[in-house]
Amino acid sequence: MNRPQAAPGTAQVLRLRPPRHRVSPRAVIWWTTQAVLEVGAVVIPLGVAATVWGDARPWLLPSTGVVAASGLVYLLVMPRWRFRVHRWETTDHAVYTAQGWVNQEWRVAPMSRIQTVDIERGPLQQLFGLATVTVTTASAAGALRLAGLDRTVADDLVAQLTETTQATPGDAT
Amino acid sequence: MVSASGGSDWQRLDPRMLAVTPLRQLAGFLPVIVAVLVIGSEENFGGRVYGLLVGVLFVLIAGTLRWFTTRYRISSDRVELRSGLLFRSARSIPRDRIRTVDVTAGLVHRLFRLSVLKIGTGERADGVESRELTLDAIATSEADQVRQRLLDPSAGSRERETVARAVEELAALRWSWLRFAPLTVSSLVALGAVGGAFAQLVNDVGAETVGVGKVGKRLTTAPLWLGVTVLTSLILLVALVGSVLVFIEAWWGFQLVREPGGTLRIRRGLLTTRSVSLEERRLRGIEVVESPLLRAGRGARTVAVATGLGGRRSHGRGTLLPPAPRSEAHRVSGLVLGKTPSPTNTPLRRHPRAALRRRLVRGTLPVMATAGALWFAPAPAWATWVALGLLPVTVLLAGDAYRNLGHALTGRYLVTRHGAGVRATVALQRSGVIGWTVSQSLFQRRLDLVTVTATTAAGHGAYAIIDVTTSEGLAVARQAVPELLDPFLA
Numbered sequence: 270m271n272r273p274q275a276a277p278g279t280a281q282v283l284r285l286r287p288p289r290h291r292v293s294p295r296a297v298i299w300w301t302t303q304a305v306l307e308v309g310a311v312v313i314p315l316g317v318a319a320t321v322w323g324d325a326r327p328w329l330l331p332s333t334g335v336v337a338a339s340g341l342v343y344l345l346v347m348p349r350w351r352f353r354v355h356r357w358e359t360t361d362h363a364v365y366t367a368q369g370w371v372n373q374e375w376r377v378a379p380m381s382r383i384q385t386v387d388i389e390r391g392p393l394q395q396l397f398g399l400a401t402v403t404v405t406t407a408s409a410a411g412a413l414r415l416a417g418l419d420r421t422v423a424d425d426l427v428a429q430l431t432e433t434t435q436a437t438p439g440d441a442t
Numbered sequence: 443m444v445s446a447s448g449g450s451d452w453q454r455l456d457p458r459m460l461a462v463t464p465l466r467q468l469a470g471f472l473p474v475i476v477a478v479l480v481i482g483s484e485e486n487f488g489g490r491v492y493g494l495l496v497g498v499l500f501v502l503i504a505g506t507l508r509w510f511t512t513r514y515r516i517s518s519d520r521v522e523l524r525s526g527l528l529f530r531s532a533r534s535i536p537r538d539r540i541r542t543v544d545v546t547a548g549l550v551h552r553l554f555r556l557s558v559l560k561i562g563t564g565e566r567a568d569g570v571e572s573r574e575l576t577l578d579a580i581a582t583s584e585a586d587q588v589r590q591r592l593l594d595p596s597a598g599s600r601e602r603e604t605v606a607r608a609v610e611e612l613a614a615l616r617w618s619w620l621r622f623a624p625l626t627v628s629s630l631v632a633l634g635a636v637g638g639a640f641a642q643l644v645n646d647v648g649a650e651t652v653g654v655g656k657v658g659k660r661l662t663t664a665p666l667w668l669g670v671t672v673l674t675s676l677i678l679l680v681a682l683v684g685s686v687l688v689f690i691e692a693w694w695g696f697q698l699v700r701e702p703g704g705t706l707r708i709r710r711g712l713l714t715t716r717s718v719s720l721e722e723r724r725l726r727g728i729e730v731v732e733s734p735l736l737r738a739g740r741g742a743r744t745v746a747v748a749t750g751l752g753g754r755r756s757h758g759r760g761t762l763l764p765p766a767p768r769s770e771a772h773r774v775s776g777l778v779l780g781k782t783p784s785p786t787n788t789p790l791r792r793h794p795r796a797a798l799r800r801r802l803v804r805g806t807l808p809v810m811a812t813a814g815a816l817w818f819a820p821a822p823a824w825a826t827w828v829a830l831g832l833l834p835v836t837v838l839l840a841g842d843a844y845r846n847l848g849h850a851l852t853g854r855y856l857v858t859r860h861g862a863g864v865r866a867t868v869a870l871q872r873s874g875v876i877g878w879t880v881s882q883s884l885f886q887r888r889l890d891l892v893t894v895t896a897t898t899a900a901g902h903g904a905y906a907i908i909d910v911t912t913s914e915g916l917a918v919a920r921q922a923v924p925e926l927l928d929p930f931l932a
Contacts, residue, residue, distance in 0.1 A: 283916040285880060286932035358930075365930050371884045378877035378897075379926055407749070409903030410895070411877045 285375050288358035288365045295397045296355070296417025300348035302393055308340030357415045359430065364404055366413045376413045382406045383434045386427050390420070402426055452513040452524075456580050458554040463505035466550050468498065514577055521561055521592070523575050533575050539563045541724055541750030542759065543589045545717040547582065552715065557585035561592060563750065593719055594703030608702040612777045613763060613770070615696035615710075622765035623689035624682050625735035626743075631688060636680050693764040698774065706746070706778065708762065718759055724748045726874035726900035727855065728775045730786045732768065732865045742771040746778070747870060747901035760901070775869070785855035785869035790848025796889040797909035798844040801862075805836035839863065849907045849918060856896060856922045858907045868905050872922045874898045880915065894919050 315333040319326055350370040358365045364383070367375045387403040394400060400423035404413040418426065468475075475498075478490050512525040522534040542562040551557060556579040563574070580588065694712035701707055704722040709715070727747040736742060746760040763774055776784030813829035843862035850857045856875065859867040879895040886892060886909070894915040895906040907915055920927045 281913075283913045283920070284932040285916065285930055288930070360929055363926060363929070369881075372881065373887075374879060374881040375930075376877065376879045377927060377930060382876035406876050406897065407899035408876055408897035411879075411897035411903065 288356040288367050290357050292352070292355045292357070292415070292417040293399055293419035293422070294352070295399060295419070297348045297352050299393055299397045299399055299417055300351055301344055302397075304340075304344035304347055308337075308344055312337045312340055355417060357418075359426070359433075361433070364413055364430070366415055368414065368416070376411075378404060378406050378411060378413055380430075380433050381437045382411075383430065383437075386430045386434070388423055388427050400424075404430065452515045455509060455512055455514070455577065456556055457509075458556055458581075459509050459579055460506060462550050462554050462556060462579065463508065464502045466548075467501050467505055469550070471498070471501065516588070516592070521575060523577065535561060535563055535575050537592065540592055541721060543592050543719050544759070545585050545589055546711075546714060547579075548714045551579055552582075555582045556580065557582045559585055559588060589717070589719060590701070590703075593705050593721065594701075610700045611697065612700055612706075613696075613698040613774045615693055615764065616766075619693075619741075619764055619766050619770075620686060620689060622736060622739060622741040623685045625739050625741060626685065626689075626733070626765050630681070631684070633677065633681050633684065636684060689764070696764055698762060698778075700778075706762070710764075720746060720748055720751075720760070724750050724900075725778070725871075726898055727868060727870040728762070728779060728784075728786055729866060729868040729901065730768075730771050730775060731867075734863045736765060737865060740768050741765050742768045744771045744774055745901075747868065747874075747898070749900040751900075779855070779869065781853065781855075785852050785857050786867050788850050788852045788857055790850045790857060790859055791914075793844070793847040793849075793909050794891070794911050796891055796911075797847055798840070800885065800889065800891070800909060801840035801843045802837065805840040806833060809833055809836055847908060849910065851918060851921055856905075856918070858896075858905055860906065860908050868901075870896060870898060870905055874900060875923050878919050878923075878927060879904070880919070882912075892916075896922070 312333065315329065315336060319329040319333050322329065347370055351368075354367055354369055354373055356367045361380070363377055363379050365375070365377050367373065383404055384407055385403075385405045387405070388400055389403070390400045394417075398420045400418050400420050402415040402418060402423050404415075405411065415423075415426075475494060478494055507527055508525065511527045512523070514521070514523045516522075518537075520534050520536050521540070522532065524530070524532045540561055540563060542560075544560040544562070545557050546560070547557045558579045559577040561575045561577070691712045691714075693710050695715075696710040697708070699707050699709075700722075701719075706720045706722060706725070708718045708720075725746060725748045729745045729747055730742050731745060732742045743761065743765055744763040746762050748760055751759050762778065763771060766774075772784045772787040775786045776782040779785060809829060809832050813826050816826045816829055839862045843860070846859055846861050846865045848857075848859045851872075852869075854872055855869045856872055857867065857869045859865065875896040875898055877897040879897060880892050881895070882892045890912050891909045892912045892915045893906050893908045894910060895904050896919070897904045907918065910918070916927065916931065920931065
């Protein structure tokens with residue numbers, strides 16, 4: 270093996286490249302729906318309070334407006350931003366994912382260390398034909414989540430991962 | 443089931459348990475018994491005594507029944523335990539899954555020369571430590587042999603003398619380490635214990651009998667500074683003496699040895715003796731932790747990073763050394779990891795200045811915001827000044843946090859350090875890294891920093907190199923585990 274012996278960082282500038290596959294475009298609708306529900310859960314009670322409780326209207330109404338405006342920005346920006354970030358890829362040796370929006374995270378797990386591959390669909394995900402695949406390793410902190418995959422893609426991925434990890438020897442610790 | 447020669451048949455626990463179990467249970471009931479017999483009114487004394495006798499009898503019978511219904515078997519491929527009459531339970535652990543065998547003996551057990559064997563697989567089933575099997579108890583003379591047989595099946599045939607000779611001592615207690623006792627949480631434990639016992643006493647017997655009332659009255663009439671001084675020195679004294687006592691009980695006769703077959707063994711304890719064994723092939727590294735007080739005394743704790751200890755619920759099982767001088771922590775780390783100087787003591791690469799700026803901003807911004815809010819809020823002016831007074835503290839902490847950041851690659855180990863106040867240095871086997879997480883917040887992105895986290899099956903499950911430049915972090919990750927990251931680099 271000829272590993273580079275030069276001090277790290279001096280020779281070349283390293284960057285992670287984004288994983289190959291995007292998640293399903295329907296994930297944008299899913300995230301938007303989630304965001305609408307979250308924002309609604311805050312704004313609607315505020316709005317109701319502002320209409321009912323007359324004394325507090327002078328300060329409750331503007332603050333409701335501010336919350337509603339930032340909520341609107343959130344539910345317009347977050348899903349699209351997420352869709353640009355969330356990506357995944359598998360090779361013969363590893364699974365590679367990217368997720369997040371403001372704060373982003375890239376995770377790599379070798380096939381030989383994968384312990385379980387789970388698939389789950391919440392009610393909203395079922396509605397949009399989506400699924401979340403969770404790949405766990407022996408580490409308590411090492412799970413890779415692929416949220417918003419197309420259902421058939423997710424099923425194929427789980428089948429493929431299960432097959433590959435079964436063929437790879439070792440006790441994954 | 444194929445029965446191997448010797449020890450494959452169902453066995454009972456040691457018959458001396460017939461005495462130990464009731465004794466321990468009665469000891470547990472002692473406060474109740476005393477309360478029933480001594481305290482309380484005179485009426486219906488006989489009835490209470492009879493009630494008590496029935497209760498005690500019931501406990502004794504239950505304990506005896508437990509012994510009669512419990513059987514265990516150590517066959518060539520598994521350890522099994524069956525117990526219970528009404529609620530039967532059967533446990534079975536494949537022998538190749540056994541990760542730890544702990545031997546403990548409390549006071550009563552020691553009186554009867556018995557030991558409790560706790561056999562663990564370290565598996566985490568939904569966060570619950572379910573796969574554990576306890577043999578309570580077997581003869582102390584046998585316990586050690588059983589332990590060795592379970593951990594190293596090949597050792598059974600070997601001569602005992604050769605085994606004894608091959609044991610290598612890595613560390614032993616030095617009484618000068620007692621000076622670290624007050625600098626650990628054990629002083630708080632002692633305070634809590636004494637405080638709890640005192641509160642219990644006052645509760646049970648009444649304040650007047652203990653004399654709290656009189657002392658309290660005298661304290662309220664005395665000047666305030668005297669009361670505060672007396673109380674403070676009392677607390678300090680209790681903490682000091684208590685922590686020293688706790689230290690002595692826990693670490694008396696401490697010895698860390700390496701046994702043939704690659705097992706690390708820790709023996710310690712004055713009243714309750716404990717023996718913890720750790721297979722070296724489960725070892726993934728070592729963490730040296732310096733809490734603020736220990737750092738001030740140039741001391742450190744040494745913790746094994748190993749799989750099968752049950753993660754965060756390991757109950758201090760990975761502790762390799764009592765609180766000891768930092769140099770000793772590094773020396774023992776080096777011995778355990780088989781590398782001198784120890785990887786935990788290698789010079790580390792500093793992190794970029796931008797990391798210092800992040801720490802300063804994160805530390806001072808909340809303080810300034812609070813001070814500003816207090817200034818405009820209808821609060822007294824001194825509140826703002828108190829908030830601003832915290833600024834130097836946060837600046838110092840930020841500087842400390844930055845100085846503590848560092849990482850290095852040495853031979854087989856990835857070393858990383860972080861912490862504000864509490865400084866933790868971990869040396870993690872590169873082969874023990876089972877994945878990478880690279881994370882970047884919005885602010886980190888603007889400064890071109892990342893946090894690179896190595897995930898592992900051992901210890902906390904993840905160890906981070908915090909706030910390195912993207913390129914350097916990725917280079918370290920790539921070098922630490924060859925070929926894993928390469929296909930994903932641009």
